[in-house]
Amino acid sequence: MAEAPAAAKMITLKSSDEQTFVIEESVALHQRQYLGKEFVNVGNNIQLLFDLIVASNSLNTNGLAYLAKHKVWEMMSGKTPEQLRSTFNIGAYFTPEEDEQHRRENPWAFE
Numbered sequence: 001m002a003e004a005p006a007a008a009k010m011i012t013l014k015s016s017d018e019q020t021f022v023i024e025e026s027v028a029l030h031q032r033q034y035l036g037k038e039f040v041n042v043g044n045n046i047q048l049l050f051d052l053i054v055a056s057n058s059l060n061t062n063g064l065a066y067l068a069k070h071k072v073w074e075m076m077s078g079k080t081p082e083q084l085r086s087t088f089n090i091g092a093y094f095t096p097e098e099d100e101q102h103r104r105e106n107p108w109a110f111e
Helices: 025-039 046-058 062-076 081-087 096-105
Strands: 010-014 020-024
Touching: 010 025, 020 025, 025 062, 046 062, 062 081
Parallel strands: none
Antiparallel strands: 010 020
């Protein structure tokens, strides 16, 4: 005889105006993930993103810290050093000659 499917775990949410909502836990977790991803979608405001990381670390909100750091990773992924400098407003620390020397000595870093 087949067992009946387990009932979904339900949770109760309360809004700031005291309304209550009973929903499945899986729906709440999915919604929280979606809202978090939207929250860290700050466009080109890099400083705001870094401020979010610092604040989430200070408040020990690991989920938000993870999402914000992941957003930085997405922004860095696949970019050249020049593109990274432009995106994150990083000035050149080396003279053109020093930069060329680093490129010759570490070609793997510029692939």
